[in-house]
Amino acid sequence: MGNVPTTVKHCLSYEQLIQDYPWLRRWLLLEEKTITGHAYPKFVKIVEVGPRDGLQNEKEIVPTGVKIQLIDMLSGAGLPVIEATSFVSSKWVPQMADHSDVLRGIQRAPHVQYPVLTPNLQGFQDAVAAGATEVAVFGSASETFSKKNINCSIDESMLRFEEVINAARERQIPVRGYVSCALGCPHEGHIEPSKVAEVAKRLYEMGCYEISLGDTIGVGTPGSMFKMLQSVMKEVPTSALAVHCHDTYGQALPNILTALQGVNIAKVIEAGDFICSALCRETNSKVARAKGRTL
Amino acid sequence: MAAVLRLVNRGTLSSAMGQQYLTFSSAPKVGVRAGQALPERVKIVEVGPRDGLQNEKTIVPTETKIHLIDMLSASGLPVIEATSFVSPKWVPQMADQVEVMKGISRIPGVSYPVLTPNLKGFQAAVKAGASEVAIFGAASELFSKKNINCSVDESLQRFNDVMKAAKEAGVPVRGYVSCVVGCPYEGKVAPEKVAYVAKRLYSMGCYEISLGDTIGVGTPGSMIEMLEAVSKEVPISALAVHCHDTYGQALANILVALQMGIGVVDSSVAGLGGCPYAQGASGNVATEDVVYMLHGLGIQTGVDLSKLMDAGAFICRTLNRKSNSKVAQAVCKL
Numbered sequence: 266m267g268n269v270p271t272t273v274k275h276c277l278s279y280e281q282l283i284q285d286y287p288w289l290r291r292w293l294l295l296e297e298k299t300i301t302g303h304a305y306p307k308f309v310k311i312v313e314v315g316p317r318d319g320l321q322n323e324k325e326i327v328p329t330g331v332k333i334q335l336i337d338m339l340s341g342a343g344l345p346v347i348e349a350t351s352f353v354s355s356k357w358v359p360q361m362a363d364h365s366d367v368l369r370g371i372q373r374a375p376h377v378q379y380p381v382l383t384p385n386l387q388g389f390q391d392a393v394a395a396g397a398t399e400v401a402v403f404g405s406a407s408e409t410f411s412k413k414n415i416n417c418s419i420d421e422s423m424l425r426f427e428e429v430i431n432a433a434r435e436r437q438i439p440v441r442g443y444v445s446c447a448l449g450c451p452h453e454g455h456i457e458p459s460k461v462a463e464v465a466k467r468l469y470e471m472g473c474y475e476i477s478l479g480d481t482i483g484v485g486t487p488g489s490m491f492k493m494l495q496s497v498m499k500e501v502p503t504s505a506l507a508v509h510c511h512d513t514y515g516q517a518l519p520n521i522l523t524a525l526q527g528v529n530i531a532k533v534i535e536a537g538d539f540i541c542s543a544l545c546r547e548t549n550s551k552v553a554r555a556k557g558r559t560l
Numbered sequence: 561m562a563a564v565l566r567l568v569n570r571g572t573l574s575s576a577m578g579q580q581y582l583t584f585s586s587a588p589k590v591g592v593r594a595g596q597a598l599p600e601r602v603k604i605v606e607v608g609p610r611d612g613l614q615n616e617k618t619i620v621p622t623e624t625k626i627h628l629i630d631m632l633s634a635s636g637l638p639v640i641e642a643t644s645f646v647s648p649k650w651v652p653q654m655a656d657q658v659e660v661m662k663g664i665s666r667i668p669g670v671s672y673p674v675l676t677p678n679l680k681g682f683q684a685a686v687k688a689g690a691s692e693v694a695i696f697g698a699a700s701e702l703f704s705k706k707n708i709n710c711s712v713d714e715s716l717q718r719f720n721d722v723m724k725a726a727k728e729a730g731v732p733v734r735g736y737v738s739c740v741v742g743c744p745y746e747g748k749v750a751p752e753k754v755a756y757v758a759k760r761l762y763s764m765g766c767y768e769i770s771l772g773d774t775i776g777v778g779t780p781g782s783m784i785e786m787l788e789a790v791s792k793e794v795p796i797s798a799l800a801v802h803c804h805d806t807y808g809q810a811l812a813n814i815l816v817a818l819q820m821g822i823g824v825v826d827s828s829v830a831g832l833g834g835c836p837y838a839q840g841a842s843g844n845v846a847t848e849d850v851v852y853m854l855h856g857l858g859i860q861t862g863v864d865l866s867k868l869m870d871a872g873a874f875i876c877r878t879l880n881r882k883s884n885s886k887v888a889q890a891v892c893k894l
Contacts, residue, residue: 483890487815488858513886513890515885515886515887518812521812522780522812523815551805551806551842555776555807
């Protein structure tokens with residue numbers, strides 16, 4: 266570079282800098298590694314929602330015995346949390362009509378949680394009577410979705426949940442909170458990250474130990490996920506947050522990756538095989554398909 | 561030294577590589593990772609008409625191929641791999657290579673590279689009007705032997721003739737490296753081997769090296785490890801990723817590649833082209849899904865997603881198959 270001071274040369278040329286100070290490369294590679302390596306968490310807790318959220322959206326009614334066997338297989342795979350069923354009225358969700366039988370029938374593995382959905386106090390009491398030791402409530406970041414889905418406004422739903430959370434506190438039963446439409450609503454479209462943060466904060470302050478942020482219609486992409494999480498993290502500690510990404514537009518894994526940064530996969534696949542046989546349908550898991558389990 | 565260290569940050573490296581970067585605003589260190597610099601623009605290399613159709617069982621009529629390529633051109637894709645000048649004995653799907661090349665309506669500014677496995681193929685390609693070609697090496701010795709019946713070094717030797725002829729004719733050459741993360745025969749592939757093959761292709765004269773996760777086993781961690789090794793030998797601006805979605809990991813892998821500064825992504829409309837190594841599994845990542853992610857990130861591609869989906873719908877109807885694109889499935893119920 267001719268008659269240029271050394272420090273200027275180094276500013277202008279990274280290659281020159283590395284050439285003159287070879288030991289520096291290791292330091293810089295370390296820095297790069299942190300940026301590109303993204304320091305992901307060493308452990309990620311997977312909350313398996315197949316038996317409840319999954320089956321709830323399947324058209325075919327699954328026999329109780331099959332649900333129990335599925336949950337037992339998932340317990341055998343090492344999943345730490347398995348959402349077992351939902352204590353909603355069977356009039357609204359016929360798939361979950363056997364909630365008490367399922368909860369009583371499963372083999373509870375030690376150190377595994379089996380939360381159940383409890384939309385109101387009645388549901389909570391039924392759940393406790395059936396042996397529930399963890400429950401979940403769900404709010405929405407979208408007013409329209411709340412009205413259409415559970416027939417009340419967000420504020421009204423929060424009042425119902427407060428009853429559940431208070432009753433749960435008396436029995437020392439932990440409550441998980443869900444926020445749906447975190448990245449978009451089928452009716453309202455775009456949802457402001459601040460609204461998601463507001464609902465998450467309310468559930469957290471009422472006493473939910475963890476808030477699961479759901480991209481209900483799967484429209485999110487890493488950018489919108491990042492913005493929403495930034496907003497929510499101002500109100501709720503990161504350690505109390507979870508992501509529930511739908512794969513409707515194939516974006517779930519990059520969205521999860523953005524959010525984040527040992528489950529025995531073979532056993533999870535087995536469990537997946539089992540329920541797909543029972544439902545007579547193909548698995549949606551690409552890993553399972555790649556490993557040769559198709560129907 | 562501390563002052564010098566502060567100066568040499570990612571932004572400096574980025575501008576040294578000649579790319580404009582978008583930087584996310586900072587966020588607290590715990591939890592969400594901050595400051596991922598992403599390219600402002602990503603070039604999508606559409607491989608559906610070649611790599612995609614090559615792996616489809618049904619032989620597609622020539623006019624259909626031409627119509628597909630024309631629809632893809634209309635969607636704004638900057639590069640569309642049109643066909644392959646391999647012997648029709650090995651790849652019957654590509655037997656109509658000359659007619660396809662002559663039949664398509666070329667849009668100015670759009671490249672239509674073709675595969676040329678040897679000098680004969682190159683000559684036939686140029687005669688048929690090709691103005692860009694592609695050659696391919698494998699990062700796995702066993703894969704090379706089983707696929708093209710020679711070692712990696714021997715295969716690169718064969719391409720010397722093609723490179724020489726291409727240089728004389730002023731035809732740019734793109735290089736592909738397959739099995740960059742895993743091999744169906746060898747298992748895990750060493751990143752250093754990938755770097756070696758990529759470097760050889762680059763120094764032979766390929767203007768761009770596309771790194772292919774041929775069996776889709778890669779995950780963000782192994783992608784980063786491989787890309788770090790390769791980027792020591794080949795400038796990032798000359799690298800592309802060709803991720804297969806066999807295990808559903810493609811978009812996540814593409815995302816980390818973008819975060820490392822890679823600005824070229826290969827994909828296939830409707831996710832055409834299954835995986836020949838995993839029966840019933842998917843192969844190429846769907847262009848529609850990639851574009852959805854990139855546009856959602858505010859990254860420009862020049863692609864009109866709805867026109868792209870039209871092209872996908874057209875080829876799926878013709879092949880009488882479901883689209884592998886989740887976006888297409890969600891929007892068009894395909």
